[in-house]
Amino acid sequence: AQSVTQLGSHVSVSEGALVLLRCNYSSSVPPYLFWYVQYPNQGLQLLLKYTSAATLVKGINGFEAEFKKSETSFHLTKPSAHMSDAAEYFCAVSKTGGYQKVTFGTGTKLQVIP
Amino acid sequence: DTGVSQDPRHKITKRGQNVTFRCDPISEHNRLYWYRQTLGQGPEFLTYFQNEAQLEKSRLLSDRFSAERPKGSFSTLEIQRTEQGDSAMYLCASSLATGTGNTGELFFGEGSRLTVL
Numbered sequence: 001a002q003s004v005t006q007l008g009s010h011v012s013v014s015e016g017a018l019v020l021l022r023c024n025y026s027s028s029v030p031p032y033l034f035w036y037v038q039y040p041n042q043g044l045q046l047l048l049k050y051t052s053a054a055t056l057v058k059g060i061n062g063f064e065a066e067f068k069k070s071e072t073s074f075h076l077t078k079p080s081a082h083m084s085d086a087a088e089y090f091c092a093v094s095k096t097g098g099y100q101k102v103t104f105g106t107g108t109k110l111q112v113i114p
Numbered sequence: 115d116t117g118v119s120q121d122p123r124h125k126i127t128k129r130g131q132n133v134t135f136r137c138d139p140i141s142e143h144n145r146l147y148w149y150r151q152t153l154g155q156g157p158e159f160l161t162y163f164q165n166e167a168q169l170e171k172s173r174l175l176s177d178r179f180s181a182e183r184p185k186g187s188f189s190t191l192e193i194q195r196t197e198q199g200d201s202a203m204y205l206c207a208s209s210l211a212t213g214t215g216n217t218g219e220l221f222f223g224e225g226s227r228l229t230v231l
Contacts, residue, residue: 009154034219043118043205043222044157090156101170102147102220104156 002027002093004074006105014113019063019078021108023091026072033074034092034102035065044090050074061085086112116140118223120206126229127196134192135226139208146189147220148181149205150174157205163189164211196230203227 007022025031035047048059055067061084065076074091091105119138127133139146144165149157160179161171165186175181178196183189193200204227207220 036220036222041224043224044207044220045222046219049219092156101159101162103159104149106154106156 002031002095002103004033004091004093004103004105006089006091006108008108009106010109010111012111012113013081015083016080019076019081019085019110021076021089021091021110023065023074023076023105024072025074025091025093027093027095029095032094033065033067034094035059035063035074035076036090036092036104038088038090038107040087047076047089081110081112083112083114086110118206118208118221120204120223120226122226123224124227124229126231128231129196129198131196132192132194133196133228134190135204135206135228137189137191137206137208137223139188139206140210140221143208143210143221144186145209145211146183147207147209148189148191149207151203151205151225152201160191160204193228196228198230201228201230 003026005024033050036044037047038044048057050057050067058064063078088107088109090107092102094102121136146163148160151157159172160175161181163183178194181191203225205225207222
């Protein structure tokens with residue numbers, strides 16, 4: 001079974017500082033990996049996805065993530081935090097090919113301090 | 115807007131009552147998913163449809179829960195004899211699967227929040 005572990009349920013950064021949200025995955029087969037963002041009172045929105053092509057994946061709003069098989073990690077980064085980045089971020093995993101149930105982590109709430 | 119829509123957005127009910135949620139997916143999407151999200155947790159998979167066929171149900175989905183997707187379009191999730199532990203946000207998502215499968219990108223609705231008193 002696939003699973004993801006997000007380290008840190010709450011992360012605070014200053015506006016303009018580096019954002020680093022950590023995600024480690026467990027999968028018996030090559031996974032697909034995702035980061036979703038949820039703004040208050042809104043549904044989840046796909047930020048970026050890794051589907052076995054390039055290991056460095058660029059997403060919307062300046063976010064990117066790097067797939068590191070040796071570390072079983074898929075950390076999310078952004079060079080400079082903006083106030084509008086305050087939201088909850090979910091890492092997710094699924095199997096490749098055919099039907100894939102998407103399994104989510106417990107989420108990391110990002111606070112941006114002005 | 116042609117995104118995923120869910121109705122109602124909020125439902126308050128008394129324990130023991132039945133509730134039903136509706137989800138209208140993106141029209142060309144053939145897959146539809148129900149997830150449940152409680153405070154401080156990520157979405158938990160409940161069930162999934164490919165067109166009208168329900169292909170997988172989580173063990174979380176007790177016999178008080180039933181989901182349907184008649185004609186492969188909208189879906190309903192019914193909870194019978196609600197319990198306080200059912201209080202949660204119920205999320206619907208849809209996706210488009212091709213012959214080679216899909217890449218797991220889900221499009222979510224804004225959710226239906228259930229409060230059981």
